[in-house]
Amino acid sequence: MSAHPSQQGASAPSNILERVRQCAASVTRYPLDILTGEAQLEDELGIDSVKLAEIAAVVGREFNLPPDRLPRGGKAPTLGAIAGLVTQVLGESRAAPVPVAVAPSTPAGVSPPMPVAPTAPVSAPVRTGLEMGARADAGVELESRVRAVFARVTRYPEDLLTLHADLEDELGIDSVKQAEVMAVLMKELGLSEGPKPAGRLRTMAAICEAARALLPSAAPVASAPVSRSVHVVAAPLPSRLDLPFVGKVALVTGSGKGIGKVIATRLARAGATVVVNSFHSREDGEKTARDIVEAGGKALHLWGSVANEEHLERMFSTLGEKLGGLDLLVCNASNGLIGPFDRISPRDWDKAFRTCITGTYECAMRARPLMAARGGGAIVTMSTSMSQRYMHDLGCQGVVKAGVESLTRYLAAELAPDGIRANCVSAGPVHGDLLGMFPDAPERVARWEAATPGGRLCTADDVADVTELLLGPKTQRVNGAIWVVDAGLSGTVDGLLPAPRPS
């Protein structure tokens, strides 16, 4: 049972921090020793905005905080800051009697995490002051659908998603997540264009207003099911003994999901022992490794950020201890805000640079002695073919990935004496979750397809095909190369210009 916050000792700052750490551990399943009071939750520990909201909710229940005083947003970047906010609220409320918390206890003395929002659209009426007014049923249904989509995509508990909360500042739903929600919402509402201007829609209430203006007046809200792309089809391992990567150890960074997951799975099927790495999506990484093992392959999951030196130190020393060396490295991890230049902050640039460039460089240099000790190895880095072209909203990624291509040439030259090759796969738009993050995804995909010779964009398997080839024995003389895998899209002009402005 949670202690009453006003009990003697329980509200001492050190106890509060301990209980906040326990709350964070129960949500993230991270070991307590890395959940220090000082660590930056997002940048250093990779706890994304969804998990931060869950932690805020669990802390709120643990200390019986009023809903409008939950520790979240910019004021709560560390567990120490969260503990400080809790101390402040408890101090303020000590003057007035506080009702006793009745959260059920767990062995760790921490309330269980909030249940994850349901995956089906929610049709129950929502009880906010705004909606209790004289709104028509259709309006209430729209708001409840918008809220349900937010809950489903962000996995926030619905009770946190108040209509007038500022999405970014109060709820910590960043612009990338907002774009993802908008793409799903438009599909769900059957809209062909999104509410505009998206940049100024800072609350769900504002989004509802804008969406209402776009809906045909009496038309019922469409409820098309939302499909999330699944890249990996589990297939049994071939039983051939001549698999190209038997006896090789491969590390694929950022391989809990997306293209990285497909590459890791394919390398395992080709005989490699694969180190799966994930950071923000720890559970996805664990699952990828588990799936590989269950399919008969060999895999190990290592959690950590490629943008964090301490994490890399730990990852590579574990890799060396457990697997004895490394032969193949795929620097797939990537971070880059999708949006126009006026939405990219210095922090976004820094994150993109540290993840894509410093992270790739650090991984390659830490891989070098492990590969050299085995007579050499192969590295593949990941770029986008839009590093050499303009594509609306891809500025941050395009610019940083141009640096990745340059870095690859330099690695090829500097690591060659150790028998290590470095090549880059430069992919065009690939069907998958990332494309859904573009604000007007369906239209863009249609335009890209129309501009692609052959009319079809690449899949993650196409990218994995070339990655395997560049890692394997058939490309021993290919070094410092940038291989474009975009079905020919970047060779054309149509579709690469900004969308025409509506007149």
Ligand SMILES: NC(=O)c1ccc[n+]([C@@H]2O[C@H](COP(=O)([O-])OP(=O)(O)OC[C@H]3O[C@@H](n4cnc5c(N)ncnc54)[C@H](OP(=O)(O)O)[C@@H]3O)[C@@H](O)[C@H]2O)c1
């Ligand atoms: N999809 C496309 O259309 C496309 C097009 C061109 C190029 N590419 C490139 O292909 C690669 C894979 O793309 P994708 O679409 O599958 O996914 P993505 O959204 O670009 O993310 C790639 C991976 O990076 C990981 N990641 C992010 N920050 C990390 C960090 N600090 N440390 C470790 N991992 C980190 C993510 O895992 P966590 O959540 O676990 O952190 C995720 O698995 C990327 O390099 C991307 O730039 C993709």
